[in-house]
Amino acid sequence: MENSIKTTQVLVIDDEQDLRDGAERILTRMECDVFKASRGDEGLDIIKEEEIAIVLLDMKMPGMDGMEVLKIIKDMDKEILVIVITGYATLETAIEAMKIGAYDFISKPYEPEQLRIVVRRAREKFELKREAEQLEAKRKKTLLDLDTEKSRIHTIIESLPNGVVVTNSEGKVMLMNPSFRLHLGIDKSIATGQHIDTYISDKALCNLIMEISRGKHVDFNDIPTYELLLPNNKYLMARGRPVLGDKRECLGAVVNFMDISAMKTLDQLKSEFVAKVSHELRSPLSTIHEQLALVLKEFVGVKSEEDQHMLSRAKEKTRGLISLIGDLLDLSRIESGIVVQEPKQVSLVDLLKDIVDFLGTRAKNKMQSLTLEVPDDPLPIIKADPIALESIFGNLITNAVNYTQDKGAVKVKVEYIGINIRVMVTDNGFGIEERHLDKIFDRFYRVKNDKTRYITGTGLGLPIVKGLVDSIGGFIDVESTFGKGTVFTVIIPVKT
Ligand code: ATP
Ligand code: MG
Numbered sequence: 207m208e209n210s211i212k213t214t215q216v217l218v219i220d221d222e223q224d225l226r227d228g229a230e231r232i233l234t235r236m237e238c239d240v241f242k243a244s245r246g247d248e249g250l251d252i253i254k255e256e257e258i259a260i261v262l263l264d265m266k267m268p269g270m271d272g273m274e275v276l277k278i279i280k281d282m283d284k285e286i287l288v289i290v291i292t293g294y295a296t297l298e299t300a301i302e303a304m305k306i307g308a309y310d311f312i313s314k315p316y317e318p319e320q321l322r323i324v325v326r327r328a329r330e331k332f333e334l335k336r337e338a339e340q341l342e343a344k345r346k347k348t349l350l351d352l353d354t355e356k357s358r359i360h361t362i363i364e365s366l367p368n369g370v371v372v373t374n375s376e377g378k379v380m381l382m383n384p385s386f387r388l389h390l391g392i393d394k395s396i397a398t399g400q401h402i403d404t405y406i407s408d409k410a411l412c413n414l415i416m417e418i419s420r421g422k423h424v425d426f427n428d429i430p431t432y433e434l435l436l437p438n439n440k441y442l443m444a445r446g447r448p449v450l451g452d453k454r455e456c457l458g459a460v461v462n463f464m465d466i467s468a469m470k471t472l473d474q475l476k477s478e479f480v481a482k483v484s485h486e487l488r489s490p491l492s493t494i495h496e497q498l499a500l501v502l503k504e505f506v507g508v509k510s511e512e513d514q515h516m517l518s519r520a521k522e523k524t525r526g527l528i529s530l531i532g533d534l535l536d537l538s539r540i541e542s543g544i545v546v547q548e549p550k551q552v553s554l555v556d557l558l559k560d561i562v563d564f565l566g567t568r569a570k571n572k573m574q575s576l577t578l579e580v581p582d583d584p585l586p587i588i589k590a591d592p593i594a595l596e597s598i599f600g601n602l603i604t605n606a607v608n609y610t611q612d613k614g615a616v617k618v619k620v621e622y623i624g625i626n627i628r629v630m631v632t633d634n635g636f637g638i639e640e641r642h643l644d645k646i647f648d649r650f651y652r653v654k655n656d657k658t659r660y661i662t663g664t665g666l667g668l669p670i671v672k673g674l675v676d677s678i679g680g681f682i683d684v685e686s687t688f689g690k691g692t693v694f695t696v697i698i699p700v701k702t
Contacts, residue, residue, distance in 0.1 A: 214329045215257055217241040219249035219275065220264040220291065225314075229262055232318045233325060246270030250278060253286065259332045260325060263308075264291045265299050273303065280307045285335065287328045291316075369442070369463030372449070373419045375456055377402050377412075389442055389463055408434055411444060418446040421456025433466070441470045481538035484531045491531065495524040526662070533666040536597065537649065540673030549589045554627060554698070555580050557592060558620060561599050565607060572612045576603070579619040585627060586700050594674040601667040602631045602694050608661050609692070610635025627698045634691040643684060647672045 216238045218229045223244070230240045241256060243249035247270055252258065261279065265272030276288055287309040292300045300311040309331070310324050363370055369386030373379055379398045382405070387394065392405055402419075403412045411432050423429045423446075432444040446461040498521040505514050562578045569576035599618075606616040610633045617632045636657045638646065645651045652658070652665040675682045679699050686692040 213237050213239045214259045214332065215239045215241065216260045216262065216325065217243065217249060217252055217256070217258045218262045219243045219246060219267070219272075220262070221245065221267045222264070225264070225291075228318075229321060232321050236322060236325065236329075238325070238329075246272070246275040249275060253279065253282070253284070258284075258286055260328045261286055261288045262291060262312075262321075262325075263288050265296075265303065266293050273299075273306070276303055276306055276308055285332075287332055289324050289328055368465075371402075371405070371415075371461050371463070372458060373402055373415060373461070374458040375419055375421070377416045377419045379405060380458065386463060389436070389440070389465065414444075415446055415459055415461055418448050418459040418461070419456070421448055424448055424450070424454065424456060434463075439467070440465060441467045477538050477541050480534055484534040484538070488528065488531050488535070491524055491528050495521060495528060498524060530664050530666070533664060533670060536670050537666060537673065540670065540677060549591055551587045552590055552592045552595060553585070553587055554595065554620060554629070555585055557595055558599060558618060558629070561596065561603060562618060565600075565603050568604070569607050569616060572607065572610075572614070574607060574610060574613065575615045576607065577615075577617050579617065581621050583622070585620065585622050588627065588698060588700050590678050590698070594678060598671050598674050598696065599629065599631070601671045602696070605667060606631050606633040606635065606692070606694075608663070609633070609658065611657075622700075625700055627700060629696045629698070631694045631696075632691065633693075637688040637690050637692055638684070638686040639688045643686065646684070 214237075216233050218226050218233075218240060220226045220229070220242075221244050226242045226244070230242060233240045238260075241252050241258065243252055246267060249261070249263070253261070263272050263275060263279075272290060276290065279286055279288055288303075288307070290300060290303040290308045290311045292303070292311055292313045296313075300308075300313070303311060309328055312320055312324050363381070363383050366383055366385055369389045370381070370383045371379060371386050372381040378401055382392070382398060386392070390405060396405075402415050403409075406412055406415075411434055414430065414432055417423060418429065426447060429446060434442040434444055436442065443464045443466045444461055445464070446459050448459055449457045451457050498517060502514065502517050502521060505517060558578055558580075562576055566576055603616065603618060610616060615634050617630075619630045619632070621628055636655075638653060642651075642653045646653065647668045648665075649669045650665040651668075652663060672682060675696060675698075679701075681697040683695045684692065685695075
């Protein structure tokens with residue numbers, strides 16, 4: 207095809223051999239591929255076989271004459287330009303041929319230059335036409351490609367197992383796939399185009415999607431995920447991303463919904479397993495611990511210092527294990543929601559005094575000051591589970607002492623603000639880097655750096671604290687400057 211643009215295929219149909227050969231010579235020099243036929247039917251056969259662009263057709267031939275051949279060529283579905291060669295000044299034939307669809311004519315006898323002019327003209331016309339056709343074909347192909355690409359993406363989104371919903375910058379739903387409809391029980395008859403809160407009833411999730419749609423989270427890394435609990439006990443994890451335009455302007459949001467019910471069940475099974483194992487281990491370990499303590503007493507003065515040291519280390523380790531098991535049990539109790547035992551009337555000031563007294567020894571060992579600041583006016587008595595409160599502040603103050611250098615200061619301040627009691631545990635210790643702050647409440651999360659590396663712990667303290675604070679309807683927050691210190695603030699509602 208490309209090749210035939212350069213060398214045009216020309217067919218000469220003429221009964222006079224001299225004229226055929228003469229035309230061939232001229233046309234070959236014009237870089238044409240020349241085919242020759244002495245009769246009409248012979249010429250038509252060549253047309254069927256070859257990709258002929260131009261036909262030089264003698265009108266007057268024995269047998270099938272030129273006009274007849276022209277008609278047949280025109281009836282063929284081919285873009286062939288026919289130049290008719292008319293006899294001595296027979297203009298009528300030329301006109302008639304043009305009417306049927308001949309492209310041009312030349313009359314015998316012709317000069318080589320005349321032939322060159324008509325053929326060149328025809329060739330230009332033919333090439334222009336072919337170029338236009340090729341352009342058109344290309345355009346059609348791109349459109350077709352676009353179309354198939356569009357439908358391909360459409361098919362993929364439609365068959366995704368995850369729910370997908372796309373909103374515009376106003377929070378209107380532009381697209382939702384069948385999985386999304388299935389998860390949220392949205393009937394097929396309900397069309398897109400409405401605001402997101404028409405389809406999702408969870409207010410907090412709608413707010414998050416609105417924020418993403420409006421471009422509040424252009425930084426992909428700071429977008430929180432959201433767990434959605436559906437009425438049929440199904441858990442969905444929603445994860446959204448903004449759709450950004452060329453200039454990084456926000457065009458809307460894409461939100462993906464993954465069914466995490468199975469993971470949740472597994473998590474629950476794991477917690478139950480941990481709880482069971484912890485429970486089973488606790489009493490034998492306690493027995494071992496007590497027996498070690500007894501044996502250790504008998505060692506005094508009898509066995510060598512080394513033996514005593516070894517045994518007391520074993521006792522220490524067992525105590526550590528018992529405390530770990532206690533933590534795990536607390537955690538699983540918090541997770542299953544059976545934490546708050548009997549809410550009792552508690553004086554928070556007394557409770558904090560006891561804890562500060564108890565932990566005073568530990569602070570003294572590190573030459574730290576540990577102080578409690580209470581308001582002049584008596585605090586209202588609160589109704590809560592004292593064990594939960596002890597665990598909350600015990601953990602926070604222990605952490606403050608542990609993660610503060612020798613000679614540091616730990617301050618506990620309690621005050622009554624509005625309808626809540628606020629307790630702040632402040633230290634001037636190691637501090638926590640910003641990037642760890644939202645993770646320290648995760649189970650087993652511990653910050654490892656030069657200062658904390660040698661401090662033992664399991665990373666269960668803060669998750670327990672968080673669970674307990676939640677269970678009494680409170681609120682906990684942390685602020686910290688690395689290298690300077692940390693403040694944990696707990697808000698406890700006063701219920702009357
Ligand atoms: P344990 O389960 O024995 O309490 P832990 O103290 O390591 O172990 P968390 O109480 O959950 O676990 O604390 C998690 C992490 O948070 C700690 O490892 C520590 O790095 C950091 N952290 C907690 N409190 C402070 C604080 N007051 N100052 C600096 N870092 C702290
Ligand atoms: Mg701790």
